Amino acid sequence: MRLLRNIGTYSIMIGKVFGRFTRWSVMKGLIIKEIDSLIIGSIGIVSFISFFVGGVVAIQTALNLNNPLLPKNLIGFATRQSVILEFAPTFISVIMAGKVGSFITSSLGTMRVTEQIDALKVMGINTYNYLIFPKIVALLLYPFIITISMFLGIFGGYVASIYGGFCSSGDFIEGIQLDFIPFHVSYAFVKTAFFAFILATIPSYHGYFLKGGALEVGKASTTSFVWTSVLIIVTNYIITQLLLTS
Amino acid sequence: MITIKNLNKTFAGVVVLNDISTEFENGKTNLIIGQSGSGKTVLLKCILGLFGIDSGEIFFDNKSFQKMNIKQRSIIRQEIGMVFQGSALFDSMTVEENIMFPMQMLTRKSFEEMEVKANQVINRVNLINTNKKLPSEISGGMQKRVAIARAIVMNPKYLFCDEPNSGLDPKTSTIIDNLIQEITEEYEITTIINTHDMNSVMEIGEKVLFLENGNKGWEGTNKEVFNTDNQTVSNFIYSSNLFKKVQKVYRNENNN
Numbered sequence: 001m002r003l004l005r006n007i008g009t010y011s012i013m014i015g016k017v018f019g020r021f022t023r024w025s026v027m028k029g030l031i032i033k034e035i036d037s038l039i040i041g042s043i044g045i046v047s048f049i050s051f052f053v054g055g056v057v058a059i060q061t062a063l064n065l066n067n068p069l070l071p072k073n074l075i076g077f078a079t080r081q082s083v084i085l086e087f088a089p090t091f092i093s094v095i096m097a098g099k100v101g102s103f104i105t106s107s108l109g110t111m112r113v114t115e116q117i118d119a120l121k122v123m124g125i126n127t128y129n130y131l132i133f134p135k136i137v138a139l140l141l142y143p144f145i146i147t148i149s150m151f152l153g154i155f156g157g158y159v160a161s162i163y164g165g166f167c168s169s170g171d172f173i174e175g176i177q178l179d180f181i182p183f184h185v186s187y188a189f190v191k192t193a194f195f196a197f198i199l200a201t202i203p204s205y206h207g208y209f210l211k212g213g214a215l216e217v218g219k220a221s222t223t224s225f226v227w228t229s230v231l232i233i234v235t236n237y238i239i240t241q242l243l244l245t246s
Numbered sequence: 247m248i249t250i251k252n253l254n255k256t257f258a259g260v261v262v263l264n265d266i267s268t269e270f271e272n273g274k275t276n277l278i279i280g281q282s283g284s285g286k287t288v289l290l291k292c293i294l295g296l297f298g299i300d301s302g303e304i305f306f307d308n309k310s311f312q313k314m315n316i317k318q319r320s321i322i323r324q325e326i327g328m329v330f331q332g333s334a335l336f337d338s339m340t341v342e343e344n345i346m347f348p349m350q351m352l353t354r355k356s357f358e359e360m361e362v363k364a365n366q367v368i369n370r371v372n373l374i375n376t377n378k379k380l381p382s383e384i385s386g387g388m389q390k391r392v393a394i395a396r397a398i399v400m401n402p403k404y405l406f407c408d409e410p411n412s413g414l415d416p417k418t419s420t421i422i423d424n425l426i427q428e429i430t431e432e433y434e435i436t437t438i439i440n441t442h443d444m445n446s447v448m449e450i451g452e453k454v455l456f457l458e459n460g461n462k463g464w465e466g467t468n469k470e471v472f473n474t475d476n477q478t479v480s481n482f483i484y485s486s487n488l489f490k491k492v493q494k495v496y497r498n499e500n501n502n
């Protein structure tokens with residue numbers, strides 16, 4: 001029952017986000033600010049995690065390749081597959097649910113408890129459009145982050161394999177070109193697009209409709225993280241079922 | 247002038263405002279007093295349209311808000327200035343940007359025109375050397391002034407202030423009170439102020455509405471409120487020791 005009501009309120013919110021528009025001269029600035037904090041601000045942590053997790057994936061694969069009959073290029077192959085299919089789009093999105101998601105929830109939540117949202121409303125502004133639309137637009141650039149993650153993940157695997165002496169540079173590069181299916185990249189970016197929308201709107205919902213004070217802002221950030229990641233995981237399952245099994 | 251007729255408001259079945267009818271005149275400072283939780287903020291937000299009401303009618307200069315369409319409502323909204331309980335300044339914008347914001351969103355003024363107008367109201371509320379500062383970098387009293395400046399920058403016909411002097415020292419409170427009263431008279435606006443502050447009641451309570459658990463407990467002027475027969479109002483007004491002393495002096499004066 002409560003879930004149904006939440007879904008209802010969420011849908012109405014999305015409708016209003018695309019309702020009466022804020023004038024472009026103001027919106028332009030808001031979008032640039034959101035790109036700066038949501039996208040540019042995440043590149044560092046995403047690069048760091050991708051590089052090292054890519055490395056770990058390569059090492060794990062190498063350590064499990066006990067059978068001398070298996071070709072060494074499997075390391076590059078396995079790294080590429082796991083990074084492109086799951087690690088970059090899904091795992092990074094869950095991390096972003098923590099970073100970007102709780103940032104969105106707490107900043108909107110703070111605006112709610114300090115009555116800044118009411119102040120905007122009193123001025124006759126469509127607060128949904130003013131506050132949430134720029135976040136959605138900024139996250140249109142999210143695939144850019146995932147691309148960086150894919151690249152650095154594979155690069156991390158390469159560095160770890162060479163540095164750890166698991167295979168030669170040639171083997172690894174051969175591996176990452178082996179049986180390459182371009183559709184896998186499309187699949188990854190379709191997922192990314194869905195995740196971007198979830199990342200922008202679910203945390204916004206939790207912040208915008210917050211009730212209470214500073215304590216609730218903290219709680220809402222946690223709830224928002226849980227729901228955002230659950231939705232990402234579920235969406236991932238559905239899209240994978242739809243796109244990869246047939 | 248704002249007229250309220252038989253306003254009722256509940257939250258999830260709990261009655262918060264019960265059959266309130268009253269009138270707030272223009273050019274006057276109208277005060278709403280009452281204990282914490284008595285419904286002052288809710289009443290103000292109902293008048294503002296931030297909360298929907300269960301029944302009743304609210305008139306802005308004899309035009310019913312409930313009978314207006316969305317467009318007419320947004321025109322009324324632009325004639326309202328609001329000072330929130332916690333100032334509600336946009337914390338990512340400087341003082342000057344905060345004050346220019348309503349003009350930026352709602353008018354077609356050029357940047358220069360907006361700057362001139364902003365500086366006019368900044369001078370009006372006596373803010374000095376704060377234009378480029380963020381709200382977090384100025385004191386609470388200054389934040390209130392910025393909030394007032396932002397509320398009056400569009401030349402509103404209606405000004406609402408939710409506890410404009412909570413958290414301020416007595417001297418700054420008086421300055422803020424006087425500022426609001428001067429602006430009210432100067433521009434002939436209808437001002438409604440929520441307050442706990444008995445000093446404000448004494449100084450600027452040209453009309454006082456006392457709320458008691460969501461009911462209209464009493465109304466009158468500040469001249470009447472200090473020697474009313476209504477026991478609840480009297481107990482509320484004279485609940486602090488300072489005002490108990492004032493009451494004694496008052497009685498002595500009246501007896502002589």
Ligand SMILES: Nc1ncnc2c1ncn2[C@@H]1O[C@H](COP(=O)(O)OP(=O)(O)OP(=O)(O)O)[C@@H](O)[C@H]1O
Binds near residue numbers: 262280282285289
């Ligand atoms: N959004 C809301 N949802 C549910 N109940 C609310 C809401 N806002 C206020 N209330 C309830 O309405 C009643 C009146 O609250 P209100 O904020 O108007 O009090 P107040 O007179 O402004 O108090 P204070 O002087 O402390 O600001 C309280 O019992 C409060 O719990």
Ligand SMILES: [Mg+2]
Binds near residue numbers: 440
């Ligand atoms: Mg209040």
